[in-house]
Amino acid sequence: MLSIPTVWLLFVVNFSALGLVWAYVLRGHPNFLPARYWGAATGCAALGAAVALLRGVVDSPMPLVLGSTLMVLANCLGMMGLFRFFRLPSGWLVTAVVTGVSAVAIAIFTYVAENMAMRIVVYSIAHAIPIALTLRYLLSRSDRRTQPGIWLTALVSALILAVLAIRSVAALLGIGGELQTLHFNVVQACLVVLLSFLSMLWGISFLLLSFDRHRNEMASLALVDELTGVANRRQALQRLNELCTEAQLSGMPFTVLAIDLDGFKGVNDRYGHGAGDDCLRAFARAAQERLRPDYLLARVGGDEFSILMPRSTTRDGALIARSVVEACQVQRGQPFDAISASIGVAQWTCDIGSDPERLIDAADQALYVAKKNGKNRYAIYEPTPSTLAAAATTTLLQSPEITGPGDGDLCLPDASSFRTAPSVR
Structure with missing residues (x-):
């Protein structure tokens, strides 16, 4: 048989080691609130096990009652940490009720009607409630299969619940032999050792949850422009490669818009870089409001942006380009009045295939024409039949005049010609 003090000593060692890990995490990330709950949970578990150890030297069952209560509280704190991790209410009421009721019930089956089997059942139920809520x-989360931390935590939670149920049934039915105050029978000993291992694994799964989030945040930061909050060049290129591959497989075209802010250098020179940053942020907000959720706006350079439009044609691109050019006019007052946008529009074709650079070049050529012909407008790249055959000349369509509502509808000129327009005012 396995002595109960040995079990508690096992818990002290395990949870003290895990507590040191959480202390290290908190030292590096003091504002990470879930780590405080999880650190408190491991500390509470280690303290509870240490208090229960005193039962071997104190002729009173009080250490067992207090130690068991602290272990239940530790489980509840683990649940609260997970809820805070996912930005849910912490569950203080559940913690208070479960801990209080379990303490009273354990005391009753210790002092009033001494029954070790019922103590095991109460202890198991008290442990099972926060774990069941966690599970x-x-x-219920849709990302449970793609996030290793969520998957592991759910699996360990289910295993702990199963072991707790088996332990309760075994205690009530007397499976494994007699239960003694300071010694477990063989069945209970095996189940307790398994619970000790799973409890440690449950705590480790919280660490994995934290690592998953940290990794995802780092990946997100690597793909987002810090100043404007839109996608950065890396994310734009990744998405562009994906769209080229998808288009080549399905034949469904998509459109790319290359955007350059006119007058941006003058704003920086006259008003300072702070004003220039304000202009970039304002433009990004205004442009983003005019895009569908599946369109990607990215800042790819100092004052250069791009828009990737899945499942679209040059007509769709022209409509968005016009809307974005007009978006610049919404901003009033200096230095925003000095900013306008020139846009080049290009559509994926079978000739481009899986090479995104060719599409980028096409959009840049159209952007060059828009700027050359007066800025504050858009131009559309159209490959001529000879381009499709031998990469020869191209046709670039210039946006017609955009002066007010109803103006600027797309007109298709003859091959190798331009339609120009005065700027928007």
Whole structure:
């Protein structure tokens, strides 16, 4: 048989080691609130096990009652940490009720009607409630299969619940032999050792959840422009490669817009870089409001942006380009009045295939024409039949005049010609 003090000593060592890990995490990330709950949970578990150890030297069951209560509280704190991790209410009420009721019930079956089997059942139920609530939430998440931390936490939670149920049934039915205050029978000993291992794994799964989030945040930061909050060049190129591959497989075209802010250098020179940053942020907000959720706006250079439009044609691109050019006119007052946008529009074709650079070049050529012909407008790249055959000349369409509502409808000129227009005012 396995002595109960040995079990508690096992818990002290395990949870003290895990507590040191959380202390290290908190030292590096003091504002990471879930780590405080999880650190408190491991500390509470180690303290509870240490208090329960005193049962071997104190002729009173009080250390067992207090130690068991602290272990239940530790489980509840683990649940609260997970809820805070996912920005849910912490669950203080559940913690207070479960801890309080379990303490009273354990005391009753210790002092009033001494029954070790019922103590095991109460202890198991008290442990199972926060773990069951944790499992229910994790299983409700749509990303549970793609996030290793969520998957592991849910799996370990289910295993702990199964072991707790088996332990309760075994205690009530007397499976494995007699239960003694300071010694477990063989069945209970095996189940307790397994619970010790799973409890440690449950705590480690919280660490994995934290690592998953940290990794995802780092990946997100690597793909987002810090100043404007839109996608950066890396994300734009990744998405462009994906769209080229998808288009080559499905034959469904998509459109790219290359955007350059006119007058931006003058704003920086006259008003300072702070004003230039304000202009970039204002433009990004205004442009983003005019895009569908599946369109990607990216800042690819100092004052250069691009828009990737899945499942679209040059006509769709022209409509968005016009809307974005007009968006610049919404901003009033200095230095915003000095900013306008020139845009080049290019559509993926079978000739481009999976090479995104060719599409980028096409959009840049159209952008060059828009700027050359007065800025504050858009131009559309159209490959001529000879381009499709031998990469020869191209046709670039210039946006017609955009002076007010109803103006600027797309006109298709003859091959190798331009339609120009005065700027928007």
